[in-house]
Amino acid sequence: MLGALADPTRRRLIELLGAGPRRAGELAHGVGIPATALSRHLQVLRSSGLVTVEMLEDDARGRVYMLAPDRLVAVQAWLDQVQAFWSDQLGSFKQHAERSRGKRKR
Amino acid sequence: MSSHPGSVRATVVVDVDSDTAFEVFTEEPAAWYRPIRGAPERDADELLRFDEPTRRVLRNETEVGRITVWEKGRRLVWVDRRDTEVEVRFEPHSTQTRVTLEHRGLERLSPEDGLSVVQYGWRRLTFQFEDYVKQKREES
Secondary structure: OOOHHHHHHHHHHHHHHHOOOHHHHHHHHHHHOOOHHHHHHHHHHHHHOOOEEEOOOOOOEEEEEEEOOHHHHHHHHHHHHHHHHHHHHHHHHHHHHHHHHOOOOO | OOOOOOOEEEEEEEOOOOOHEEEEEEHHHHOOOOOOOOOHHHHOOOOEEEEEEOOOOEEOEEEEEEEEEEEEOOOEEEEEEEOOOEEEEEEEOEEEEEEEEEEEOHHHHHOHHHHHHEEEEHHHHHHHHHHHHHHHHHHH
């Protein structure tokens, strides 16, 4: 999960999809990358379970990408964010505490 | 990892004793709490403060939480406006201190819609996450 989210382009794709389902063309335009590169990123996001794709039979333009409806997956992705947020804050706390009060220099 | 659904945990070992760790954590968040980079203007220089006498957690002097446990050198717990709870434990670890932070009740932020939670999370936290990943890469 974290691996899929480690890439800034993929995080931007998740942001775009957070606003609603999108076609590949809209996504490519939104993140400003060519279709071939987009395809690779979407593949990673689909394998991680974060994104699903649906075929619209009555729409000639075809596939629509959306965040996976599985709420647990979505929530877990978010929990990972919160965990990273606090790890980061504690890392900063440690740095400050040791710099200002540390018993010995590291 | 989380101990139950809707909670996350983070741990760090700090090279100071537990009284000092507690003191630095509660009295000097301005020096260690990292403002959210890329946040809207009004949050750009947000200042976190733990006010023991009034038992309030303040951000830019606005109350954002209620302190429910203040055990000097041992434990700090606060509940935020959305009713999620943050517990920070300070445990002696040889001459150092193990600081464990658990944020519980996160499921309350998404009673209906997990997807909106993702949006909420990304808006607020993606910036820290970027730094975190960068730091991990540098460490490895």
